[in-house]
Amino acid sequence: MLTSSSGQSSLDDSDLTIGTASALGVSNANLAAFYSAHWVRAICLGHEDFLVWQMCEAPESQGKNASVVALMGTQLVAAMGVTPANFQLDGAPLNAAALTTWIVLPEARGMGIGQRMLAFLQENYDVLAGAGISAAALPLYLGAGFSFLAHVPRFFCITDFRQIRNFVDTSDAALKLTDRRQKARTWRDWQATPCRAGELRQQASAGLETLAHFRRDVADLTWRYDRHPTFEYEAFAVNSSNNAGHGMGVILREDRIGGCPILHLVDLFGDAHDADAALSFVEDEALRRSAAFVDFSGTSGALTALFRARGWSSAVDDPLVELPSLFHPVELRHPPTTSVVLWSHDRRESLFDFGRLHLTKSDLDLDRPVLNHKNETQP
Numbered sequence: 001m002l003t004s005s006s007g008q009s010s011l012d013d014s015d016l017t018i019g020t021a022s023a024l025g026v027s028n029a030n031l032a033a034f035y036s037a038h039w040v041r042a043i044c045l046g047h048e049d050f051l052v053w054q055m056c057e058a059p060e061s062q063g064k065n066a067s068v069v070a071l072m073g074t075q076l077v078a079a080m081g082v083t084p085a086n087f088q089l090d091g092a093p094l095n096a097a098a099l100t101t102w103i104v105l106p107e108a109r110g111m112g113i114g115q116r117m118l119a120f121l122q123e124n125y126d127v128l129a130g131a132g133i134s135a136a137a138l139p140l141y142l143g144a145g146f147s148f149l150a151h152v153p154r155f156f157c158i159t160d161f162r163q164i165r166n167f168v169d170t171s172d173a174a175l176k177l178t179d180r181r182q183k184a185r186t187w188r189d190w191q192a193t194p195c196r197a198g199e200l201r202q203q204a205s206a207g208l209e210t211l212a213h214f215r216r217d218v219a220d221l222t223w224r225y226d227r228h229p230t231f232e233y234e235a236f237a238v239n240s241s242n243n244a245g246h247g248m249g250v251i252l253r254e255d256r257i258g259g260c261p262i263l264h265l266v267d268l269f270g271d272a273h274d275a276d277a278a279l280s281f282v283e284d285e286a287l288r289r290s291a292a293f294v295d296f297s298g299t300s301g302a303l304t305a306l307f308r309a310r311g312w313s314s315a316v317d318d319p320l321v322e323l324p325s326l327f328h329p330v331e332l333r334h335p336p337t338t339s340v341v342l343w344s345h346d347r348r349e350s351l352f353d354f355g356r357l358h359l360t361k362s363d364l365d366l367d368r369p370v371l372n373h374k375n376e377t378q379p
C-alpha cells in the first residue's frame, strides 16, 4: 500500500514485490503504457511493438520480458527496461543485461525501491550496463558498486563544409583548421561488399576476441540491425584492396535533418589491418552521399586511436567545432555525447578497463529512434 500525506510517502514493505515483468504478470501493453505516461519525454518504449522488439525479441530474452518492475499490491510503481544479453569478458561468456529507462513513480521515490531493483539485478546477472545516466540515478549506481564513464568518446569527420553550417556555429578559421587536420589522413584503397548484418559474424568474432563486448553473433546482429523496427541499417564487409587482413564489419545509418543527409557509423569491428581501409570507405560514402558529416561513438582504445590518427575531431576533447549529438530536434548538450555505467560481479578490473571495452552506439540501444523520427525521414 502506498500512502501520502503532507508530501511524505510511507511504504508498507509487506506490500512491495520486485521481480521481472514476465514473472509478475505485467503485460507488455501495461509496461508500454507506464513508460508513455511517466517518462519525461515521449519515448518509443511507449509503443508496445518497439518494446516487444527490444525486450522480448532479443536473442537471450527467449520471448519473455525480463524488465524489472516493482508492484505495490497490484499497482505498478516502478520499471527498469532490461534486455538480457551475452557479454564476453576475459574470453568467458557472461550472463549480462543492458539496462534502460528506469522510472520510480514520484510518490514512491526515496523509499529504497530503486536500490532494491538494482540489488535484484545484481543477484540475477554477472554484468550490467546502462547509458544516459541521470543525476538522480547516478548515486544509486555508484552506491551499488557500478563504475561511471561520464563521457563516451565520440568522433566526427566533416564531409561537407557548407552543409555543416546547419549544425554548428563555428568560425571559418576553426572549420579551415579542421579541414586541414582531416586532410592529413592516409587514404587506403578499399573493397566494400553490402551484406546483411548477420553475415558479419566472422569479422565480429575475430576483431572483438581480445576485447570486452556484448556478443555479436548471427542472431544478435540479425536482431539488432536486420530486424530493427524503425531504422534501415546498411551493413558492409570491407577489405583493403591488397587483402591485408580478414576484413571489417561496418554498420551505417543515414539520417536526414531538414533535407540534409548525415551519416552515423553505428558499429565497426574486425581485423585491425583493414581499419584504415574501412574508414576510407566510410569517409568516401559520406562524401558520395553529400552528408554534412559522419560520426562514431565508442569506447575502445584502439578505435579511439584510429579516429585521432585520421584527423577526426573529438566531440569531447577538441574545442574547435561543437557538433550536437541530438538531431530531433538539433540540440547541443555539453559535452555532446553520453555516459555509461558498468558493473561486474567478480571481474571489475577487466570490465573497468575502458580502453579494452568495445561499446558502440549499437549497444545499450544508444541508437534509438525518437518519436518524431519517422515523420522527418519518411516522405
Ligand SMILES: CC(C)(COP(=O)(O)OP(=O)(O)OC[C@H]1O[C@@H](n2cnc3c(N)ncnc32)[C@H](O)[C@@H]1OP(=O)(O)O)[C@@H](O)C(=O)NCCC(=O)NCCS
Pocket (backbone or CB within 6 Å): 101, 102, 103, 104, 105, 108, 109, 110, 111, 112, 113, 114, 115, 116, 131, 132, 133, 134, 135, 136, 137, 139, 140
Ligand atoms: C533515479 C530513481 C529511479 C531512484 O529511485 P528511488 O526509488 O527514489 O531511489 P531509492 O529510494 O532507492 O534511493 C535513493 C538514494 O539516493 C540517495 N541520493 C539521492 N541524491 C543523492 C546525492 N546527491 N548524493 C548521494 N546520495 C543521494 C538517497 O539518499 C537514497 O539513498 P539512501 O536510501 O541510502 O539514503 C528515481 O529518482 C527516478 O525515477 N527518477 C526520475 C527518472 C530517472 O532519473 N531515471 C534514471 C535514468 S538513468
